Amino acid sequence: MSQPRYDVLAIGNAIVDVMAPAEDAEIERLGMVRGGMMLVDTDQANALYDAMGPAREISGGSAANTLAGLAALGAKCAFIGQVADDQLGAVFAHDIRASGIAFATPARPGSDGDGPPTARCLIFVSSDGQRTMNTYLGASQFLPAAALDEALIADAAVLYLEGYLWDPEEPRAAMRAAIAAAKGAGRKVAFTLSDGFVIERHGDDFRALIDAGDIDILFANEHELAVLTGKADFHDGMAALAGKLPVLVVTRSEKGAVAVAGGEQAAVAAEPVGHVIDTTGAGDLFAAGFLFGHVRGKALNECLHLGAICAAEVISHYGARPEADLRELVQGMAG
Numbered sequence: 001m002s003q004p005r006y007d008v009l010a011i012g013n014a015i016v017d018v019m020a021p022a023e024d025a026e027i028e029r030l031g032m033v034r035g036g037m038m039l040v041d042t043d044q045a046n047a048l049y050d051a052m053g054p055a056r057e058i059s060g061g062s063a064a065n066t067l068a069g070l071a072a073l074g075a076k077c078a079f080i081g082q083v084a085d086d087q088l089g090a091v092f093a094h095d096i097r098a099s100g101i102a103f104a105t106p107a108r109p110g111s112d113g114d115g116p117p118t119a120r121c122l123i124f125v126s127s128d129g130q131r132t133m134n135t136y137l138g139a140s141q142f143l144p145a146a147a148l149d150e151a152l153i154a155d156a157a158v159l160y161l162e163g164y165l166w167d168p169e170e171p172r173a174a175m176r177a178a179i180a181a182a183k184g185a186g187r188k189v190a191f192t193l194s195d196g197f198v199i200e201r202h203g204d205d206f207r208a209l210i211d212a213g214d215i216d217i218l219f220a221n222e223h224e225l226a227v228l229t230g231k232a233d234f235h236d237g238m239a240a241l242a243g244k245l246p247v248l249v250v251t252r253s254e255k256g257a258v259a260v261a262g263g264e265q266a267a268v269a270a271e272p273v274g275h276v277i278d279t280t281g282a283g284d285l286f287a288a289g290f291l292f293g294h295v296r297g298k299a300l301n302e303c304l305h306l307g308a309i310c311a312a313e314v315i316s317h318y319g320a321r322p323e324a325d326l327r328e329l330v331q332g333m334a335g
Contacts, residue, residue: 012063012162014081022124045136059095063162069288078102088118129276141168154185163194190217268304271312281320
């Protein structure tokens with residue numbers, strides 16, 4: 001097998017995050033569930049945007065955030081995702097390329113034409129850093145299989161897939177094709193479950209992928225593990241999945257994270273954070289650190305430690321992409 005050009009190629013939603021602080025009472029008044037993620041249509045997105053206070057626009061999307069962390073650590077990355085030919089699409093494309101990530105998916109006609117606009121996630125951030133997300137998928141849900149570059153997929157050590165993007169039909173078909181291409185090239189497939197609602201809708205698909213051996217590395221949080229396995233107890237959930245996957249990684253917020261690989265189990269405590277500002281992207285950046293260690297052959301506990309460091313950095317400020325020098329933060333571990 002040839003040496004891959006890229007460490008990680010990700011397929012995910014191409015989204016611009018619009019973030020603003022909000023009181024819990026306002027979140028309740030607007031009909032949102034604090035800490036949840038809800039898909040919204042065009043009218044809902046416009047109404048929620050009008051209700052937001054002063055906001056910041058920051059390129060996001062779960063898998064794209066993970067790549068931003070990986071690139072900041074020094075990994076070679078590429079991204080496949082659908083934007084529209086509009087202002088937010090140009091913002092997203094600029095930001096991801098400026099991070100050193102290869103991105104060549106053609107843009108769809110934007111909202112000034114007949115097509116949907118670039119996706120955006122309206123994020124209301126509570127005073128304790130908890131985020132309540134409202135996602136308008138826009139153009140991102142129309143990623144076609146034709147946008148895939150099989151040679152590019154074969155040229156990445158790991159294909160990383162975002163569970164959020166499994167929901168719409170067109171990108172789901174594209175991701176199935178990407179899995180087949182990666183497996184055909186002898187590459188690894190990593191998958192992040194993204195959210196409990198995605199599992200409630202597509203859990204049978206995910207369990208089938210696991211049973212077929214199509215997922216090599218699975219990322220979940222504690223709640224997602226429970227929804228996928230039907231086991232309320234964390235340890236029961238881990239036991240139900242651990243033997244079915246080469247690598248299982250489960251994050252537990254302030255309780256740290258646990259991983260199982262080849263019969264080995266490792267755990268890491270959460271890194272101390274002086275003040276949690278915004279938990280957006282914590283799981284994404286944890287995956288970045290873990291994958292960075294994984295593609296460099298690090299031990300399981302070191303991969304977890306790298307993930308914990310990256311997650312701690314991103315929750316210490318607004319936005320789901322790193323602001324500090326991640327290479328400096330993990331110095332001595334990332335060689």
